[in-house]
Amino acid sequence: xxxxxxxxxxxxxxxxxxxxxxxxxxxxxTNTKNNVVDYEKLAKxxxxxxxxxxxxxxxxxxxxxxxxxxxxxxxxxxxxDVASKKPMKNNAIFRLMSQTKAITSVGIMILxxxxxxxxxxxxxxxxxxxxxxxxxxxxxxxDTTYTTVPTKREITFxxxxxxxxxxxxxxxxxxxxxxxxxxxxxxxxLGYFNESLPERMKALGKLPLTFQPGEKWQYGLNSDLLGCxxxxxxxMNLEDFLRRNIFQPLGMNDTYFNVPASKAGRLATVYTEDSxxxxxxxxxxxxxxxxxxxxxxxxxxxxGAGLSSTALDYAVFMQMLLNGGNYNGxxxxxxxxxxxMTSGQLDPGVFGEDNFGLGFxxxxxxxxxxxxxNAGSFSWGGYYGTTFWADPKAHLVCLFMTQQNPNSHGDVExxxxxxxxSSLK
Numbered sequence: 001x002x003x004x005x006x007x008x009x010x011x012x013x014x015x016x017x018x019x020x021x022x023x024x025x026x027x028x029x030t031n032t033k034n035n036v037v038d039y040e041k042l043a044k045x046x047x048x049x050x051x052x053x054x055x056x057x058x059x060x061x062x063x064x065x066x067x068x069x070x071x072x073x074x075x076x077x078x079x080x081d082v083a084s085k086k087p088m089k090n091n092a093i094f095r096l097m098s099q100t101k102a103i104t105s106v107g108i109m110i111l112x113x114x115x116x117x118x119x120x121x122x123x124x125x126x127x128x129x130x131x132x133x134x135x136x137x138x139x140x141x142x143d144t145t146y147t148t149v150p151t152k153r154e155i156t157f158x159x160x161x162x163x164x165x166x167x168x169x170x171x172x173x174x175x176x177x178x179x180x181x182x183x184x185x186x187x188x189x190l191g192y193f194n195e196s197l198p199e200r201m202k203a204l205g206k207l208p209l210t211f212q213p214g215e216k217w218q219y220g221l222n223s224d225l226l227g228c229x230x231x232x233x234x235x236m237n238l239e240d241f242l243r244r245n246i247f248q249p250l251g252m253n254d255t256y257f258n259v260p261a262s263k264a265g266r267l268a269t270v271y272t273e274d275s276x277x278x279x280x281x282x283x284x285x286x287x288x289x290x291x292x293x294x295x296x297x298x299x300x301x302x303x304g305a306g307l308s309s310t311a312l313d314y315a316v317f318m319q320m321l322l323n324g325g326n327y328n329g330x331x332x333x334x335x336x337x338x339x340x341m342t343s344g345q346l347d348p349g350v351f352g353e354d355n356f357g358l359g360f361x362x363x364x365x366x367x368x369x370x371x372x373x374n375a376g377s378f379s380w381g382g383y384y385g386t387t388f389w390a391d392p393k394a395h396l397v398c399l400f401m402t403q404q405n406p407n408s409h410g411d412v413e414x415x416x417x418x419x420x421x422s423s424l425k
Contacts, residue, residue, distance in 0.1 A: 105359025227303020
């Protein structure tokens with residue numbers, strides 16, 4: 001029989017060594033105020049957001065601030081639905097739109113860590129329809145016919161992760177490409193689309209790019225294609241893959257492509273503005289996006305725009321990245337892979353003053369000199385008015401969530417950011 005002997009001193013020493021890892025493991029929710037922020041200054045967020053709501057500049061919002069793995073601010077403001085006067089609770093569910101992209105990017109990097117792909121590998125190795133891509137040359141507006149020229153090289157995973165592939169967006173991209181995509185039934189991924197994701201991405205592979213891969217940054221269907229590649233490489237649909245590899249390990253129990261009926265009442269209503277900038281409800285036909293899409297039974301899982309979630313769920317996802325890929329004993333990615341994702345990948349000037357990583361805007365030294373975020377912060381946002389950032393230097397994760405586009409008073413997000421940093425000790 002084997003006997004296990006452990007002296008008290010050895011045990012104590014082990015706990016001392018382990019304690020920092022435990023502290024950094026997960027987000028702590030506590031009602032006890034700690035010493036990491038000035039709570040009087042942080043409380044000014046209440047005054048700011050309530051002022052915008054009182055002036056009818058904003059219907060409602062949820063904000064969350066996590067400092068040193070501790071929730072120091074997490075509140076709902078205004079209304080989740082104005083007509084019924086339903087209060088905006090902090091666990092309201094928001095349509096993430098493009099905040100989906102960061103999660104899909106992590107999904108691809110999980111497969112990278114499994115040795116199933118390389119960042120600079122041609123995606124045609126997995127979807128042959130992207131072999132020998134071409135670039136749009138001349139376009140006839142009258143009948144949408146066009147001519148093309150060949151590319152210098154093929155599209156790689158890195159091109160998709162950095163939005164430098166040459167792909168454009170349906171509905172919100174250039175008019176020429178919108179016409180080509182519409183003719184070929186290519187979706188923007190914004191809302192409900194009753195088609196096969198693999199079939200539509202194969203069709204996309206036969207259509208022209210707008211520039212040579214790697215030469216420019218352009219928002220496009222890159223993440224939708226990455227989502228399809230996850231399905232092809234893993235043999236799972238995107239919903240199941242993300243749930244098994246990200247949502248379940250992190251405890252993201254309110255994040256869905258298809259929000260269940262039991263949670264549909266927590267969805268915040270979507271709003272827009274009329275010609276006089278008055279806030280009005282987003283209709284079912286407006287911009288061809290039915291806002292009820294989260295509760296429609298979808299099988300076209302848009303890796304670029306399809307998820308809905310809460311501020312806390314998404315904050316946990318970001319905290320995992322800030323922790324170097326680990327959260328509450330679950331390692332999603334290695335520390336080095338997270339460093340790759342949150343490092344600038346582009347040549348200076350390609351993405352303006354900032355840089356772009358493998359799925360994120362990366363704050364540059366020049367940008368940091370003009371605002372509160374530290375250089376190296378990584379961020380993005382969503383079409384309906386959600387935004388997030390993580391600041392490694394300040395050990396900070398923040399989200400400000402609304403459901404409105406456009407928003408003439410979107411400067412509330414920047415003011416929220418200023419108040420957060422002013423409260424740090």
